[in-house]
Amino acid sequence: MNLQTGIDAPRLEIRNLRKRFGNRQVVDDVSLSVKPGQVTCLLGPSGCGKSTTLRMIAGVDMQDSGEIYVDGNLICDTLFRIPPERRQIGLMFQDFALFPHMSVADNVAFGLRGATADKRARVEELLAKVNLSWAIDKYPHVLSGGEQQRVALARALAPRPRIMLMDEPFSGLDNRLRDGIRDETLAVLKEEDTAVLLVTHEPEEAMRMADEIALMRDGKIVQQGAPYNIYNAPVDKQAVAFFSDINVIRSRSNGALTDTPFGQFLTPGFQDGEAVEVVIRPQHIKLDFDREGRGPLPTPTDGVAARGKVKRARFMGNESLVEFVMEHDDSELHVTVPNVFLPKPDTPLWLTIRRDRCFVFRAEV
Structure with a gap:
């Protein structure tokens, strides 16, 4: 059909x-x-x-x-x-499952039917595509894991x-x-x-x-x-x-708005008093080094700043992970900063969040 x-x-x-x-x-x-x-x-x-x-x-x-x-x-x-x-339908799994007693050419040709010359031509074509022409008459045990994986790919593709x-x-x-x-x-x-x-x-x-x-x-x-x-x-x-670490800011909806230490968020469709979770990834929280003396004033893009104290800072290779304890409720927020940034514990800093990068969901039961 x-x-x-x-x-x-x-x-x-x-x-x-x-x-x-x-x-x-x-x-x-x-x-x-x-x-x-x-x-x-x-x-x-x-x-x-x-x-x-x-x-x-x-x-x-x-x-x-x-x-x-x-x-x-x-x-x-x-x-x-x-x-x-x-x-x-071709299949490839974590276990390459190559036949150890057969050459690379014979492994690739295993599922092929037809004349020997046609099989050989298809084997040569595929091994060239995966850059393994040199291994055509070798055996799987002399190949690296990556090379064996490419042989498995060629074998799976051989019957088209x-x-x-x-x-x-x-x-x-x-x-x-x-x-x-x-x-x-x-x-x-x-x-x-x-x-x-x-x-x-x-x-x-x-x-x-x-x-x-x-x-x-x-x-x-x-x-x-x-x-x-x-x-x-x-x-x-x-x-x-599932795609990254997250921070969760919990609050309740009131009149289609939710109050947080970082300002209000629109929550249309939520009932008054309904539990709300504002979710933001660590890379979308900003540290505001110029805010001292100005307090938690709102900005058009980042909303209100909230202050936290450094709990711990670690260098992760391409970025630094800084853990904060927030002053307003002792909750923890994690922030990633490009390159090396390792403030000492108890250092107070203002934090703002990328409002366009926040996600607002009903709280999970």
Whole structure:
């Protein structure tokens, strides 16, 4: 059954997938689509259902309900199921699973059919793309982890899959190599015009690689969109916290306004007396060194200043993390400052917050 055709049709589409193991709903009504040449990241904490979703698409696990389409053609529902080997879907996992007794060339050619000369040509083409032509007749044990990962990529791409499913494929690599390998892998996948669904629990990896992020939690996709939008327009406090450390300022709404030590925030739609949380990342709190003697006067962009005393300061490499105890209620706020800034404990400083970078949510119960 073909429901969609044309240049804008998704290469992969899943609709309302559900999967339960025992009493636990692991995947709960998950829907998404991926176009040719697009990289979509399923991002979320361990145990949220990301890998199970991937396994259902691959055909390793069977969904309890829902449908999976490739190029508009139904490949699996609860009654009809195309076997995994006929789905034209490539798989890459954290474990490269190369055959140790086979050469690099034989590993890459493993899933290929046809004439020997055609297989060899495809192997040579892919190894050139991943800069491993020199290793064609070597064995996996003489290669580094990053090189083995590139062989695994070439093997997965060899049969020209329409879709590539990747489950934490870079997590076993050394941090110093990871960024380069990710960038090389992304370039090859884009060149092959493959639709990619990448599972990761690392926000940095998703931001670096994805055209679109699907943020997953407790078996559901809670937010989906471009990385910029996911980061700058988060759906709730947990979404903000997944991408970075956060500060939370608690108050209550009154007449569509919420009073805080940093001035008032608009809270339309909130009931009077309803608990409100103003969330701001540490890098968006500013230290005002020129405010001494002027007090907590409001400014057009940053609102009212509030004073805190330094509790601790640490240098983190590219920035300094300064922890403050606020004078108004003894709450703690964390501030990141570029470069080296290490004030002594108990140093009083005025703080202002980037009001355009604050998020206002109903307090979580």
